[in-house]
Amino acid sequence: MVIETHGLSKQYRQTFAVRDLELAVPEGSISAFLGPNGSGKTTTIRMLLGLARPSAGDGRVLGETISDEVASVKIRQRTGYVGEDKRLYGYMTVAQILSFVRSVYPGWNHDREHALLKRFDLPLDRKCKKLSKGMRTKLALVLALCRGADLLIFDEPSEGLDPEAAEQLLEAVVQAAADGVTVFFSTHQIAEVERVADRVFIMNRGRLVFESALEEIRESYRRIHFAFPGRAPVQEMNVDGILSLRAEDHTLSLVIKGNVESIKQRGQALGAISIDVQPIGLREVFLESLAEDPP
Amino acid sequence: MDPAFFKVNPASGIPIYLQLMDRFRHAVESCLLAPGEQLPGIRTLAQQLVISPNTVVKAYTELDREGVIELRHGAGAFVLDQERHRDRIKEVRAAKNLVRTAVEKLRKQGFANDEIRRFVDAELNLEAEEIRSGH
Numbered sequence: 001m002v003i004e005t006h007g008l009s010k011q012y013r014q015t016f017a018v019r020d021l022e023l024a025v026p027e028g029s030i031s032a033f034l035g036p037n038g039s040g041k042t043t044t045i046r047m048l049l050g051l052a053r054p055s056a057g058d059g060r061v062l063g064e065t066i067s068d069e070v071a072s073v074k075i076r077q078r079t080g081y082v083g084e085d086k087r088l089y090g091y092m093t094v095a096q097i098l099s100f101v102r103s104v105y106p107g108w109n110h111d112r113e114h115a116l117l118k119r120f121d122l123p124l125d126r127k128c129k130k131l132s133k134g135m136r137t138k139l140a141l142v143l144a145l146c147r148g149a150d151l152l153i154f155d156e157p158s159e160g161l162d163p164e165a166a167e168q169l170l171e172a173v174v175q176a177a178a179d180g181v182t183v184f185f186s187t188h189q190i191a192e193v194e195r196v197a198d199r200v201f202i203m204n205r206g207r208l209v210f211e212s213a214l215e216e217i218r219e220s221y222r223r224i225h226f227a228f229p230g231r232a233p234v235q236e237m238n239v240d241g242i243l244s245l246r247a248e249d250h251t252l253s254l255v256i257k258g259n260v261e262s263i264k265q266r267g268q269a270l271g272a273i274s275i276d277v278q279p280i281g282l283r284e285v286f287l288e289s290l291a292e293d294p295p
Numbered sequence: 296m297d298p299a300f301f302k303v304n305p306a307s308g309i310p311i312y313l314q315l316m317d318r319f320r321h322a323v324e325s326c327l328l329a330p331g332e333q334l335p336g337i338r339t340l341a342q343q344l345v346i347s348p349n350t351v352v353k354a355y356t357e358l359d360r361e362g363v364i365e366l367r368h369g370a371g372a373f374v375l376d377q378e379r380h381r382d383r384i385k386e387v388r389a390a391k392n393l394v395r396t397a398v399e400k401l402r403k404q405g406f407a408n409d410e411i412r413r414f415v416d417a418e419l420n421l422e423a424e425e426i427r428s429g430h
Contacts, residue, residue, distance in 0.1 A: 028349065029347075029349060030347045170345050171342055171345055174341050174345055174346070174347065174348060175338070175342055177341075177347060177348050177349070178337065178338040178341055178342070178348040194306060195305050195345055195346060196345060196347055197347065198347045198349050198350070214305075214311075215310040215311065215312060215350070215353075218305075218307070218308055218309060218310045218311070219309075219310050222308070278308070279306070279307060279308020279309075280308070281306045282306075
């Protein structure tokens with residue numbers, strides 16, 4: 001595992017920003033980190049990078065302990081990070097900052113730099129402080145993607161990017177993963193996650209409330225609608241694999257994982273007059289996992 | 296090959312690697328990809344479709360195991376030239392003709408597409424249930 005945490009927590013006075021987090025991000029994967037604002041994503045990322053100290057628990061990133069100040073320097077050396085605050089030297093031009101960062105990292109990927117600069121269309125002569133928000137993000141992404149990192153951590157990278165640039169970012173992420181780089185990014189763009197991610201982690205109120213491979217969601221998660229001649233038999237519908245259940249007069253709507261056939265059969269046995277099975281997208285999984293109150 | 300041919304739908308409820316495998320099997324069976332021909336590189340295809348390269352790897356590995364393609368170390372993926380493929384191509388063609396004839400017949404009798412689809416589904420479901428209950 002490239003990222004691994006155990007019982008990782010961050011407490012500010014009485015409130016937990018992150019609570020008992022168990023994360024496991026496999027090497028070479030593209031993993032997405034979802035959750036509403038304030039659910040603990042940024043705090044988690046800051047702890048992973050050694051930028052915030054855990055109140056309890058610990059973790060390892062690229063084999064280094066995150067709470068160890070010396071080890072966390074190694075983490076930051078090998079990780080390309082783009083956060084909310086793009087720290088760029090305002091007095092430098094785009095070209096100057098590129099040549100500065102290029103000189104620091106021996107593994108700098110020149111081909112990728114040329115390709116990305118062309119795609120992102122960045123004004124090389126402009127000073128960083130004069131860059132728009134989207135351009136700052138693009139520049140920060142170029143710096144992170146080209147430095148030859150083993151791990152990329154992006155905190156809402158597509159925020160402020162126009163649709164074209166967001167698409168180019170996804171392509172760059174896929175390209176990095178094809179080179180064996182592990183990518184871990186937080187985002188609100190569920191459709192993007194659905195396209196490129198291997199794994200998804202969903203946070204709510206500081207806790208990890210859902211985790212799955214995307215292919216597993218496609219394979220085993222379904223919504224089943226039943227219609228009954230009489231009142232929907234809610235109590236009798238107690239079969240393994242039902243994640244949520246909503247009843248309304250004659251109809252019963254379930255979100256299930258695996259076990260489709262036995263749940264359909266139970267419905268039939270209970271006298272259902274119509275059974276409709278549909279695939280369920282990440283958006284629905286996301287909303288369902290937020291609907292359950294964490295303990 | 297036109298990457299549009301391999302276009303996948305991430306929200307269809309079918310794992311992407313299975314969708315890719317289907318596309319490739321179809322391409323081989325309909326001779327869009329000839330025996331011995333090289334498949335797109337993992338990196339190239341992942342970038343063209345903007346999907347995770349791990350998904351492409353999974354699809355190629357499974358196709359290699361099924362004997363549809365061969366992964367040559369370091370060289371890429373190639374369509375296997377096998378007798379049974381040629382037989383399979385003939386079988387697939389015959390099967391398609393059979394279905395076409397049946398559908399045409401039912402249409403002449405006035406059945407609509409949805410109804411015909413339901414017949415086929417019912418038949419397939421019935422079969423699945425018989426297997427499950429051990430008949």
